[in-house]
Amino acid sequence: MANTIAILNFKGGVGKTTTAVNLADALRGYGKTCLVIDLDSQCSSTIILDSEKEVESTDTIYESMKDKTLAPLCIFEHSKGLDFVASDKRMGDIDELLVGRSSKEHILERMIKPVKDEYDYIIIDCPPNRGVMTINAMVASDSVLIPIDSKFMSLDGLNQITEKISEVKNDEFLNPSLKILGFLLTRYNQNLRIAKDVYNALQSKFPSQIFNTKIRENTKVSEAPGYRCTIFEHDPSCAGAEDYLQLAREIGGIKPGTKWK
Numbered sequence: 001m002a003n004t005i006a007i008l009n010f011k012g013g014v015g016k017t018t019t020a021v022n023l024a025d026a027l028r029g030y031g032k033t034c035l036v037i038d039l040d041s042q043c044s045s046t047i048i049l050d051s052e053k054e055v056e057s058t059d060t061i062y063e064s065m066k067d068k069t070l071a072p073l074c075i076f077e078h079s080k081g082l083d084f085v086a087s088d089k090r091m092g093d094i095d096e097l098l099v100g101r102s103s104k105e106h107i108l109e110r111m112i113k114p115v116k117d118e119y120d121y122i123i124i125d126c127p128p129n130r131g132v133m134t135i136n137a138m139v140a141s142d143s144v145l146i147p148i149d150s151k152f153m154s155l156d157g158l159n160q161i162t163e164k165i166s167e168v169k170n171d172e173f174l175n176p177s178l179k180i181l182g183f184l185l186t187r188y189n190q191n192l193r194i195a196k197d198v199y200n201a202l203q204s205k206f207p208s209q210i211f212n213t214k215i216r217e218n219t220k221v222s223e224a225p226g227y228r229c230t231i232f233e234h235d236p237s238c239a240g241a242e243d244y245l246q247l248a249r250e251i252g253g254i255k256p257g258t259k260w261k
């Protein structure tokens with residue numbers, strides 16, 4: 001049964017997509033089968049993982065969700081062990097489409113159910129908002145991973161996320177067993193005072209819930225999407241690749257020194 005992780009932050013540009021695709025590729029290299037589900041109308045993880053440009057607009061999650069009789073997920077293979085479900089720009093209108101649909105918070109959970117046994121990890125790349133898809137991701141997941149941009153302190157934003165998680169947990173019809181997997185510092189530059197301030201603020205508010213791994217600011221990481229590839233396809237020896245391998249080991253309980261390919 002797949003461990004399902006929602007990569008979530010209501011704020012844009014904090015490293016959700018970067019973490020979704022690179023964590024999945026890191027876990028794949030350690031022999032774990034992964035499915036990435038893109039829920040964002042910007043389609044950033046679709047663009048990276050659909051490197052062969054195979055996906056047509058009829059193959060996206062929007063198509064599967066649009067009718068009340070849900071169609072099965074349309075799953076593509078990026079590489080052996082790493083599959084993905086594509087998004088399309090119409091996902092920007094999904095909240096309006098689902099107005100009045102019963103159990104609309106459970107759509108993704110129902111769609112994932114038939115494939116849960118086929119993967120070790122299902123990683124959901126959420127849109128940067130509090131819309132119906134983000135709630136669907138929280139309902140369908142075992143836990144949430146919250147990337148935090150180390151260059152920007154937003155305790156207010158953090159409170160909004162943890163309040164929403166509590167709301168979902170406290171509702172027996174949503175997901176009482178939802179957990180916070182951890183807060184992940186991204187774009188971390190240890191020479192910047194703001195990075196240390198963000199870390200200290202997180203540490204005092206959520207002790208023991210911050211990943212030991214910090215994802216360093218790394219030019220190669222920012223370049224990779226432009227080539228439609230993960231960091232491991234772009235430069236497997238850079239600091240960004242090293243950090244995402246460490247994160248995969250931390251999440252997967254994988255021993256350092258384990259072979260990766």
Ligand SMILES: Nc1ncnc2c1ncn2[C@@H]1O[C@H](COP(=O)(O)OP(=O)(O)OP(=O)(O)O)[C@@H](O)[C@H]1O
Pocket residue numbers: 011012013014015016017018019040042044127128186187188215216217218219221222223225240
């Ligand atoms: N460790 C890093 N080093 C350098 N650049 C990074 C790093 N992580 C992310 N970026 C860059 O920061 C930008 C935002 O990252 P990303 O797209 O992953 O954020 P996001 O939270 O998914 O954004 P959105 O909410 O818009 O979907 C991208 O250009 C990405 O390449």
Ligand SMILES: [Mg+2]
Pocket residue numbers: 016017018040044045125126
């Ligand atoms: Mg994104």
